[in-house]
Structure formats: C-alpha cells, structure tokens
Amino acid sequence: MTLLRTPLYDLSAAAKARFVEFSGWEMAVQYSGLKAEHNAVRDSVGMFDISHMGKFALAGENLVAALQTLVPSNLARLSAGQAQYTVLLNEKAGIIDDIIYYHQGDRQGFLIVNAATTQKDWDWLTAHLQPKGISLTDVSREKVLIAVQGQKAEVTLQPFVENLDLASLKMFNHSEATIEGESAFIARTGYTGEDGFEVMVSPAVGQKLWQKLSDAGVVPCGLGCRDTLRLETALHLYGQDIDDDTTPLEAGLGWLIHWDEKDYFIGKEILTAQKKQGITKRLVGLEMQARGIARHDYPVLVEGKAVGLVTSGTMSPTLNQAIALAYLPREFAKKGQAVEIEIRGKLYPAKVVKKPFYRSPSRK
Structure with missing residues (x-):
C-alpha cells in the first residue's frame, strides 16, 4: 500500500524525522526525541504537522439544526467564531468519532475529524446532511494544518500572523487572519492539554510557516509525544479509548450531553436509559x-x-x-x-x- 504524505513531509524528512504508518499516512513519530519534544510543549512551545486530519466545510440553510441531530451537544449555543468539541453518535449511542465543530455563522461551519475515520465520517455526514440541503466539501488534501502548542504558543506565533491579535482569541474560539499574504484559519484549540493554536492554510503557506517557526526555535514534534501529552491530560484517542461500541457516559464524556436543551439526537434514547439505570x-x-x-x-x-x-x-x-x-x-x-x-x-x-x-x- 502506498502511504499518503502531507505537504510538510519533505521538511520533516530534512529535519531527520523518523516516520511510521498512521491511518494510511506516513507520519513523523519523532524528531529530536520523544522526551525532548514532550518537554518542549510542556515548558515552552512545539509544533505538530496534523495535516492528515479530516477537514470538512459545511454550508446550507438550517445547518445547525441539521447537524444537531447527529451530536449530543447543543450547537445552537454557539456564536460565529466559537467551537464545540463533541461526538458523532450512532443509533446505539456508540461514538462514531470525536470531532470539533467550528461555527462560522447561520449558513457555514467547519469540522475537523480524525484521520482514521475521515471516510467513515464523510459517509455518515453525507447520508444525514445532504438530504437536508447541506453541502459538504472535503478539503482534507487541500489544506495544511499545523498545531502550535505550549505556554509560549501565543507570543511565538503572533509575529507571523497579520490582522489578528491572538490574545483576543479565547479558548475554543477561531478566526480568519492573514499569513504570508494569504487567508488563514486560526483556532485556539489543541490536543496536548496546553494552550495553543491550530492553523489551517494552503500547502505553500504552510511550508513557509513551518520553516519560519523552525527558524524561530519552535521544536518540531511527532506523534510519539502527541500521545504522551494527550494521555497525561486524559484526552481520548479514537479507536482505543472510544469507539463505535462505547457511549459518552461510559467514556466520561457525559458533559458533552446537553440533556435538557435538545428534544432529539441520534442515540438519546439509549443514553437516557443508561443515565436512569446506570452504566x-x-x-x-x-x-x-x-x-x-x-x-x-x-x-x-x-x-x-x-x-x-x-x-x-x-x-x-x-x-x-x-x-x-x-x-x-x-x-x-x-x-x-x-x-x-x-x-x-x-x-x-x-x-x-x-x-x-x-x-x-x-x-x-
């Protein structure tokens, strides 16, 4: 099987990264060493190539109402520029995937999904949203996604960002900005338990930004320390800690269920029974x-x-x-x-x- 490579692969190879297969992609597992990369994020700042993750643009009338039926969280709470971590549920209340929904207004939104479940998520979303007039565009291969994580993420990333004061961006908020003269999507989200940002740009801009961040001393980090960082803060890894056969209540994600704010979502009946009877x-x-x-x-x-x-x-x-x-x-x-x-x-x-x-x- 030919493995997929992100647009940042050559830069990682030049940095002498060690690569492994991950969900059909050839991904850097470490650069300078797992512990050094881990500590860089905890103590200062590091960056991850997460371009392999699924990226879906959604558009259409009543977008939130349509998407509401697929997740237990109340997306109607969101204002444009806010985001919600949540889960897609099947009819048995099993977790199809954990996702982040970025609300961009009444008619537009964006989803970041796991690389291993990109096709599964696409099929599920298409089947449930297209009949309701929602269009979906898969831009997974067209965009680079870089996570800049750590206590010094804000001060480190700011010099490369125009038209946006990163200090004004609250946790789980997002905005458009300019990087290298092009439009960039920046969210204050991440998967390390530290402060940080996820930046989505074109491949050309992504390559320039990665190199400039590296030149500025930001430590490239691989999947190895991404796993140790997320596990220390008890963040779930799809396919191991959560899957199609585990429910949010079993996984300790009951806080994602906005019970009294939603009349219906797929899996609610099962979760209601679990809540009553106990897991x-x-x-x-x-x-x-x-x-x-x-x-x-x-x-x-x-x-x-x-x-x-x-x-x-x-x-x-x-x-x-x-x-x-x-x-x-x-x-x-x-x-x-x-x-x-x-x-x-x-x-x-x-x-x-x-x-x-x-x-x-x-x-x-």
Missing part, C-alpha cells in the same frame, strides 16, 4: 504502583480475575510515572481501587486514580 463500565485512570508500563489491550485484574483491558498506557515524561486508561466494571471504577495489570505474563500492581493525571498551570 455497567467506565473509563478510569490507572497509576502503576511498581515498575512496568501498561499498554493497549493489557488485561486488568481484580483478585486474580480479569475485569477489563487497558485502552492507552505510557510512561509519563512530566510525572515520571507509568499511567494508563482502562474500562472497568462500575463496582471497580472507584478512586483508590487496587488492580493488577498483566504485563508479559506477570502481574503488576496499580490503582484507580482521578483524571486527568496532569493539569497544565496555563489551563487552570
């Missing part, structure tokens, strides 16, 4: 109590009995502590619960802890 499993945070790193699909045991599986796990560079996420039955999903993780045939102690594992001072 049978819940995604929890785990902290290892001995040496050993819990990884995806490692068994979780209580008193010698397998009760769940690890969904994500790593050694936290910030905390110098092995951490993980796992789904456990409700009776074991309580803070302080002692469990064991089976790692290569041996059992290692761990305990359930409160999420997130780490909270950035810049986000408190």
